Amino acid sequence: xxxxxxxxxxxxxxxxxxxxxxxxxxxxxxxxxxxxxxxxxxxxxxxxxxxxxxxxxxxxxxxxxxxxxxxxxxxxxxxxxxxxxxxxxxxxxxxxxxxxxxxxxxxxxxxxxxxxxxxxxxxxxxxxxxxxxxxxxxxxxxxxxxxxxxxxxxxxxxxxxxxxxxxxxxxxxxxxxxxxxxxxxxxxxxxxxxxxxxxx
Amino acid sequence: xxxxxxxxxxxxxxxxxxxxxxxxxxxxxxxxxxxxxxxxxxxxxxxxxxxxxxxxxxxxxxxxxxxxxxxxxxxxxxxxxxxxxxxxxxxxxxxxxxxxxxxxxxxxxxxxxxxxxxxxxxxxxxxxxxxxxxxxxxxxxxxxxxxxxxxxxxxxxxxxxxxxxxxxxxxxxxxxxxxxxxxxxxxxxxxxxxxxxxxxxxxxxxxxxxxxxxxxxxxxxxxxxxxxxxxxxxxxxxxxxxxxxxxxxxxxxxxxxxxxxxxxxxxxxxxxxxxxxxxxxxxxxxxxxxxxxxxxxxxxxxxxxxxxxxxxxxxxxxxxxxxxxxxxxxxxxxxxxxxxxxxxxxxxxxxxxxxxxxxxxxxxxxxxxxxxxxxxxxxxxxxxxxxxxxxxxxxxxxxxxxxxxxxxxxxxxxxxxxxxxxx
Amino acid sequence: xxxxxxxxxxxxxxxxxxxxxxxxxxxxxxxxxxxxxxxxxxxxxxxxxxxxxxxxxxxxxxxxxxxxxxxxxxxxxxxxxxxxxxxxxxxxxxxxxxxxxxxxxxxxxxxxxxxxxxxxxxxxxxxxxxxxxxxxxxxxxxxxxxxxxxxxxxxxxxxxxxxxxxxxxxxxxxxxxxxxx
Numbered sequence: 142x143x144x145x146x147x148x149x150x151x152x153x154x155x156x157x158x159x160x161x162x163x164x165x166x167x168x169x170x171x172x173x174x175x176x177x178x179x180x181x182x183x184x185x186x187x188x189x190x191x192x193x194x195x196x197x198x199x200x201x202x203x204x205x206x207x208x209x210x211x212x213x214x215x216x217x218x219x220x221x222x223x224x225x226x227x228x229x230x231x232x233x234x235x236x237x238x239x240x241x242x243x244x245x246x247x248x249x250x251x252x253x254x255x256x257x258x259x260x261x262x263x264x265x266x267x268x269x270x271x272x273x274x275x276x277x278x279x280x281x282x283x284x285x286x287x288x289x290x291x292x293x294x295x296x297x298x299x300x301x302x303x304x305x306x307x308x309x310x311x312x313x314x315x316x317x318x319x320x321x322x323x324x325x326x327x328x329x330x331x332x333x334x335x336x337x338x339x340x341x
Numbered sequence: 342x343x344x345x346x347x348x349x350x351x352x353x354x355x356x357x358x359x360x361x362x363x364x365x366x367x368x369x370x371x372x373x374x375x376x377x378x379x380x381x382x383x384x385x386x387x388x389x390x391x392x393x394x395x396x397x398x399x400x401x402x403x404x405x406x407x408x409x410x411x412x413x414x415x416x417x418x419x420x421x422x423x424x425x426x427x428x429x430x431x432x433x434x435x436x437x438x439x440x441x442x443x444x445x446x447x448x449x450x451x452x453x454x455x456x457x458x459x460x461x462x463x464x465x466x467x468x469x470x471x472x473x474x475x476x477x478x479x480x481x482x483x484x485x486x487x488x489x490x491x492x493x494x495x496x497x498x499x500x501x502x503x504x505x506x507x508x509x510x511x512x513x514x515x516x517x518x519x520x521x522x523x524x525x526x527x528x529x530x531x532x533x534x535x536x537x538x539x540x541x542x543x544x545x546x547x548x549x550x551x552x553x554x555x556x557x558x559x560x561x562x563x564x565x566x567x568x569x570x571x572x573x574x575x576x577x578x579x580x581x582x583x584x585x586x587x588x589x590x591x592x593x594x595x596x597x598x599x600x601x602x603x604x605x606x607x608x609x610x611x612x613x614x615x616x617x618x619x620x621x622x623x624x625x626x627x628x629x630x631x632x633x634x635x636x637x638x639x640x641x642x643x644x645x646x647x648x649x650x651x652x653x654x655x656x657x658x659x660x661x662x663x664x665x666x667x668x669x670x671x672x673x674x675x676x677x678x679x680x681x682x683x684x685x686x687x688x689x690x691x692x693x694x695x696x697x698x699x700x701x702x703x704x705x706x707x708x709x710x711x712x713x714x715x716x717x718x719x720x721x722x723x724x725x726x727x728x729x730x731x732x733x734x735x736x737x738x739x740x741x742x743x744x745x746x747x748x749x750x751x752x753x754x755x756x757x758x759x760x761x762x763x764x
Numbered sequence: 765x766x767x768x769x770x771x772x773x774x775x776x777x778x779x780x781x782x783x784x785x786x787x788x789x790x791x792x793x794x795x796x797x798x799x800x801x802x803x804x805x806x807x808x809x810x811x812x813x814x815x816x817x818x819x820x821x822x823x824x825x826x827x828x829x830x831x832x833x834x835x836x837x838x839x840x841x842x843x844x845x846x847x848x849x850x851x852x853x854x855x856x857x858x859x860x861x862x863x864x865x866x867x868x869x870x871x872x873x874x875x876x877x878x879x880x881x882x883x884x885x886x887x888x889x890x891x892x893x894x895x896x897x898x899x900x901x902x903x904x905x906x907x908x909x910x911x912x913x914x915x916x917x918x919x920x921x922x923x924x925x926x927x928x929x930x931x932x933x934x935x936x937x938x939x940x941x942x943x944x945x
Binding site: 207208209211212215216217219220222223224225240250251255256260263285287288289290291309 | 383384385386387391392412413414415416417420421432433436439440442483486487498499502503505506509519520521759760763
């Protein structure tokens, strides 16, 4: 399916000459991936007005995450704040400790049954619109810990928008997840609580 | 209302609260009980230590009582490891203390090797030492970045994480992934040292030395840093031993104890390094111990690199095929290798019956691994002695005469990683 | 190394370079006080409870055979013909002590208990034992007499059961695969 906007052919760009060798750069005829096609399709179906598009654009470009670092994934989450993988380029360097001022909850690390209560409390304190990224294998599905104490997936207590696999996911992988979230927001897809409903 | 007195000196005697050593209870003689406000520093809080909950009784700005509640990250490592074979169990210890993951892997591997009685080639020993020190730097950098961020020196986070990136890049070069590499195996290393390791690590040592000088310039004589950290969180040597403190916390209180020097494991008796000891027992001295340890780590890494370069071509893992996976190219030609590979991966190798308590000096202190084997392919009991668990026991004692602003500085200086505390 | 003067000493074991002093549970506090004051073990490194329910039986480690010996015809056998040495009681609690001397000395004091028996707390001797004993209570269900604050530490306050015991299930959920119905 042809995209409305043409992806640029990047292989003759300075990036390729400088040594960047990602898929898009080396493969000039690569079309849009499955994710982009889906988002494109949904965006067409939703048919946002210009005002809604503008609001979505504004929301996507300044999503403020909450400091919900739990375990190993938190180390990689902190490193996206560092200058090497700069998340400030996407408007997200302002990590807020108060959930009332946060838009995004990046659940980074294993969630135990004891922590599920506070997690849910933090989620409830966030103001809508709010999004959740389940970062890492433990938050997405319990990871390598299938036992009496680890919650097998954080989507048992909060509705999740994006799952980022990895143990821990590289900072670039987390940023891919965040960028996909931005794409979702800009396309007008409602946050997960509106689609999936929230467990009580 | 009690005033906060900043003592610049260490105290005499013992200040361990009683009757419960780990909980500071409000003293009705010193504080009007109606004035006490109980505040919950909940598991999710601005300081980046992870999920530690502190229930603090405040009399104005003065901390009158404190209790730490842990367990929000209890992952059941010990029970889960009893279900996995010795080889598969390697993935678990690294995730316990996720900041000094290679040291955790090291203590597990050393314990298993002690039970097995297997001899590790010296290339593996030196490489393990080199990586353990690189990991110590990783851990201290994260500590420095996050603790300084909490006290208010926000820019330290970016400086420290700049060097931290280099550390995880080396882990990635050597082990394939940035964190939790599973590079240490019983018998040696999973793979040979990759080409390119030596120039990258030497480069890193240069950069790290300059980095430490940078951090020194920013913090060590900084008036605000001194005001916030000198005389804060005092812990005397006697109390430190009674509370089981080790590592930087103990060395900042005047206890000259470092397992790398006193009880050398790997090849620490063949490298030169000094052990920093300060006697102030406050947050500032813990900071200085961390900084000096970083310099010593760079020194050790350089010595390891010099020795490792002479070991080109040596084996990196033991020869015992009952325990160690055979090299993959042999699987195509040798039947025995194929059978051994199959047995080790499915059933797992068996470890002789016995119990061992292996200790190393992790960046946080004495990390212990108690393993009981019943002669089978899975461990019977595994317990990790986490230095952070013990460090948090000292919160109540350090918090005597503290103000709210000092609370974060003290908890930060105890350098606890909640994964290790809760296991 | 021999530690003869330890009150309540039942046996001494040396293995893998470590000394284990098996001590009578009733005289634990005396023994620990002796070790701390006379022998200089001022540092309690760790307090390790272990549950030996099912030690040496078939199916526990999977491949150790029956009490009659090893069944070499059973699948997956590696030919180990020995059962592990039987343990005196169900639980053991090990106190790993360290003397901050040069060279350092380490010793393990081990006591054996049955289910339901309690032992004395060593918090008066080493205050660091406070949280270790709470963890032993929480995860193993071993009660310490005289502990100032014996409540759960790692699990939820209202959790039932002691997770690290061998008769407590690992828990978790069965993993569903997308191809299955």
